[in-house]
Amino acid sequence: MSNNSTSLGLYCHVPFCASTCDFCAFYQEKPRRGDLDRYLDAMNLEFALLPKDRAVETVFWGGGTPGLLAAKDLERLGRNMLDRLVQPPVEWSIEMAPSTVKADKLAVLKDMGVTRISMGVQSFHPGLLDSLGRLHNPKQIYKAWELIQEAGFPQTNLDLIFAIPNQSLEQWEQDINKAADLGPNHISTYCLTFEEDTALYVKLAKGQIRIDEEREVRFYENGWQQLESLGYQQYEISNFARPGSACLHNLNTWRMQEWIGCGPSSASQYEGERYQRPANLDHWINGMLSGDPLKEEKLILDDRILFTDSVVFGLRMDEGIHLEKLSGRFPGAGNMEKLHCLVDRLVREKLLYKEAANYRLSGKGKLLADAIGSEVIEAMDAT
Numbered sequence: 001m002s003n004n005s006t007s008l009g010l011y012c013h014v015p016f017c018a019s020t021c022d023f024c025a026f027y028q029e030k031p032r033r034g035d036l037d038r039y040l041d042a043m044n045l046e047f048a049l050l051p052k053d054r055a056v057e058t059v060f061w062g063g064g065t066p067g068l069l070a071a072k073d074l075e076r077l078g079r080n081m082l083d084r085l086v087q088p089p090v091e092w093s094i095e096m097a098p099s100t101v102k103a104d105k106l107a108v109l110k111d112m113g114v115t116r117i118s119m120g121v122q123s124f125h126p127g128l129l130d131s132l133g134r135l136h137n138p139k140q141i142y143k144a145w146e147l148i149q150e151a152g153f154p155q156t157n158l159d160l161i162f163a164i165p166n167q168s169l170e171q172w173e174q175d176i177n178k179a180a181d182l183g184p185n186h187i188s189t190y191c192l193t194f195e196e197d198t199a200l201y202v203k204l205a206k207g208q209i210r211i212d213e214e215r216e217v218r219f220y221e222n223g224w225q226q227l228e229s230l231g232y233q234q235y236e237i238s239n240f241a242r243p244g245s246a247c248l249h250n251l252n253t254w255r256m257q258e259w260i261g262c263g264p265s266s267a268s269q270y271e272g273e274r275y276q277r278p279a280n281l282d283h284w285i286n287g288m289l290s291g292d293p294l295k296e297e298k299l300i301l302d303d304r305i306l307f308t309d310s311v312v313f314g315l316r317m318d319e320g321i322h323l324e325k326l327s328g329r330f331p332g333a334g335n336m337e338k339l340h341c342l343v344d345r346l347v348r349e350k351l352l353y354k355e356a357a358n359y360r361l362s363g364k365g366k367l368l369a370d371a372i373g374s375e376v377i378e379a380m381d382a383t
């Protein structure tokens, strides 16, 4: 695992949000006075730990709301990061909420070499945005998009959410059409989930809203068909791109290569370990200042773990998995008898297609991807 033949990604977590969306389970907080400076200083300490003999191919800034930082702070963070990289990354994405997009920020990002702006639109319907607790309105989406277009980034992504309570299929169709009309080369679509400790989860627990799985299936299927007909190829269950515009950073992660996370709550998979930084600004900063940064939920990786995760995440991608190649890559993965039985059964049930030595989920299989992933883990744990 710890060899230089794998590609290396860098994820930077910007943990600040102006308010909390009703569905959000990410680590984020409202910045208090002085937090930003302390955060930027500690990020600089974390960047100093990046490998000095190995190039980072892809960078992703997520959050939180990275776009909440002022232009000068985005520049400080970006320049400090670039100073520590062996060479500029081939891809550099940043998430921006529509209400945070400003021309001066975009100019700084473009100048530093950012290649993709990913905007969390979620919906074009004001009522649905309200019910998600989002701060923006459709007018701000269009204004932000105009600025992004003017700045001229090579890649753009729009995030959409579906199966929102009270959302109709017609509204979902309209959201996709409106997103595609803007002409991004990438669209991500996420089924609304109800994570614990979110405002939506509380409503669910109180019986004010309910989950309807059959309804969710219709949203999935309609969305997939529509995006395909609009020229966006599904390359992962939630991700669609024009040719050549898939997000390399995410592909690197799903292919179980290596990545380093910087910032509170960021996860790393690097040099045979998987771990997370504390999801707390003060704990993370103290770790950085001590020179011995905290690694939480540390897992020593072995071939079996990486093989299993490669199958689980590989099946979510359109490219699917090649079991023999994966066994060759992770020779210590062990006995796979149960996995082969499972795969044969999934092929018989038409949830999985076998094309030469490659396995890919069928449409029906994609709808059951989470359950199939659990079965893969069970099969590998049982042998």
Ligand code: SF4
Pocket: 016, 017, 019, 020, 021, 023, 024, 025, 026, 028, 063, 064, 065, 097
């Ligand atoms: S902007 Fe993103 S990270 Fe912040 S609260 Fe909303 S969903 Fe969560």
